[in-house]
Amino acid sequence: MDYMATMAISSHGMSLERLRVDVTALNIANMHQVAEPGQAPYRAKAVLVQQRGDVFASHLDRAGGVSPPAVSVVERNVPPLMARDPGHPYADADGFVRRPNVDPVTESINLVTAVRAYEANVRAFNAGRSLALKALDIGGA
């Protein structure tokens, strides 16, 4: 039924925002990792959402229900931070250690926008739900 489509769309949106929060949490958790010599440090990850053809038509495809967007987690293309710390056991010959290039400010903003977008999805979901429940009031006492 069509009001179920509203719910399914909002549900996909909530899943996406949750994934963004998860990925941001992963980035923050690995922020202060130090790579062993010869190994690549953790690289900041990002959520990539791809459009699939005609978005509106595919989202409102009545026959096949609502299809979720194509979501993938990709690594950000940033070089690792080189920090000079000669006393560190993992320091290389020049006294540098390699740390993940995770920007705490970017991650904070990602967190806030993801939480707000999740709330917006909940709002849209509730609006669709109230429409359906209001429609059931038609002709009632």
Add this chain to the structure above:
Amino acid sequence: MEPLSAISSLIPAPGQALDGTAGHQPERAFDSWLAGQVEQTNTSLVQADAELRSLALGETENLHQVMVALEEARINLELAVQVRNRLVEGYQKLMRMRI
């Protein structure tokens, strides 16, 4: 302004009598439709119950999926209740009819 067109197309041509019997047989009987809807409501209730169980068992990935299932079940149940209300109303009107 465009004038309102006459509704002559809706009026049967003279000589063509209104036929009250033809074409008024519904494609599906009401009771089979009702049974299907009840079945669908039950399915969504059972699914909401299953989602709650998996949440209690810690197998749920997303909390909002449980809430969405619960809301769908609630709307389906509300629809069933409204249909039942109309049915009972009609039945009571028939029973109050003087013979």
